[in-house]
Amino acid sequence: METRKIQTVGGGTYTVSLPKEWAESEGCTAGATVNLHTHIDGLLVIQTPESQSTARNRVTLSVGNDDPAEIEQLLRAAYAAGLESVVLEAPDGYTDEQHRAVERVTRNLTGVTVVEATESQVTVRTMLDAGEVSVSQSVRQLQFVALSMHRDAMAALTTGTTGDRWADRDEQADRLYAMIDRYFERGLARLDEIDALGLTRPELFTLWGTANELERVADHAERIGTVADRLDGEPDASIAAALDDIARDVHAVVEDAVRVVIGDACVATARQTLADRRDVRERITGLDRRLFESGDADYRLTRALDSLARTAEHGGNIAELGLRMAVRDGALAESTAGTDDANASGSAAESES
Known part of the structure; x- marks a missing residue:
């Protein structure tokens, strides 16, 4: 962790310098644009537009002749990993058992549905909105x-x-x-x-x-x-x-x-x-x-x-x-302090009586 001193420039704007190593690794130069995100837990995050766009929300998986149970495991793993869309490719087509495995996942996971299906490709998407x-x-x-x-x-x-x-x-x-x-x-x-x-x-x-x-x-x-x-x-x-x-x-x-x-x-x-x-x-x-x-x-x-x-x-x-x-x-500290204060008040009352 590094520390930086906050400074002010004309008009009272607060500024802080960026670590040179980070800027170079992200390709940031004078005049470049970065995105600033403030968060509920007090964090301020600086992110380049390129790194933000690389977040993986979609993945394509080749299932081929995989066992239906393995297909179900893949979809559940993708759901748990937070992916929004999974494309399953089976060049030789899907068996009835494989189709039923996909249906079980969409039935048993909240917000999951099949949005597109062909003989060789099935697209499963999670429609949940975090908000x-x-x-x-x-x-x-x-x-x-x-x-x-x-x-x-x-x-x-x-x-x-x-x-x-x-x-x-x-x-x-x-x-x-x-x-x-x-x-x-x-x-x-x-x-x-x-x-x-x-x-x-x-x-x-x-x-x-x-x-x-x-x-x-x-x-x-x-x-x-x-x-x-x-x-x-x-x-x-x-x-x-x-x-x-x-x-x-x-x-x-x-x-x-x-x-x-x-x-x-x-x-x-x-x-x-x-x-x-x-x-x-x-x-x-x-x-x-x-x-x-x-x-x-x-x-x-x-x-x-x-x-x-x-x-x-x-x-x-x-x-x-x-x-x-x-x-x-x-x-916990407040609870303990409150108990201690109450005990002290009780002791003082007893001594006065």
């Missing part, structure tokens, strides 16, 4: 999907009730996460994308990390539902009650942690959430031991209990992201 996307709202939706899956899977496990199949909602969770992941990737490469989203880079990272954890919460809910489908019967009433109690607290751990990240709860909630996670850990360990010692409990319940433990861990990870955010933004 119309709310990452924080998408995280809220992902939380709702993941926790509704968790709630219904636990009901199926402990009472034998049946609800919606988990696969459909797990696909919805995957779709939401994929969209958030896409904008995180684009935000790493394009500062104008950050501005369009209305977020700073640390805020986007925190939301992306939260989405990552929630997607795994949904996966574990699906796993619990699968265990429920395979049980020979309902668990013993006392075991079911213990599972229900733990599941409610695990649900609260995840929900409260997300509230901290999206700004609906304060840093004190993050601390309490981490304390609740520790308590849940101990209770899960105790119930796991109880299942082992009972001898007649269905061994598959331990798999569900393991998913509950992992769900609590993912909730705790989100709470830790919230604490990190609080440290970065100064909220």
Whole structure:
């Protein structure tokens, strides 16, 4: 990093010199034009028109006789990388299986559609506009999907009730996460994308990390539902009650942690959430031991209990992201200072009395 002194010229205009090495590497000479971008997180970026035009938003891929699963992987990778348009070329034509693979991607990824198709070429484009996307709202939706899956899977496990199949909602969770992941990737490469989203880079990272954890919460809910489908019967009433109690607290751990990240709860909630996670850990360990010692409990319940433990861990990870955010933004220091001031006032009142 280099430093430059800001100077003024006639009329009070502020100026700063450019590093010579950078100017030469970019082909900048006296009289050349550069683009200036101001960003939401306080950055001022200088960019030559040539470098701005080299950003890759379109790619052409030759798929030939590739396996349909590989075509699907390529399209998902291009979506995650933030590309706007992908042209798939198959000189010998597409098979029905390859066409179905493309259709699955367009059906399962938000904003993706086929805009042109011939016998040897298919163009897939993402129509999303960052200015119309709310990452924080998408995280809220992902939380709702993941926790509704968790709630219904636990009901199926402990009472034998049946609800919606988990696969459909797990696909919805995957779709939401994929969209958030896409904008995180684009935000790493394009500062104008950050501005369009209305977020700073640390805020986007925190939301992306939260989405990552929630997607795994949904996966574990699906796993619990699968265990429920395979049980020979309902668990013993006392075991079911213990599972229900733990599941409610695990649900609260995840929900409260997300509230901290999206700004609906304060840093004190993050601390309490981490304390609740520790308590849940101990209770899960105790119930796991109880299942082992009972001898007649269905061994598959331990798999569900393991998913509950992992769900609590993912909730705790989100709470830790919230604490990190609080440290970065100064909220943790303010909270501590407020507590110290209150304690000092209380001590002074006691001494006066």
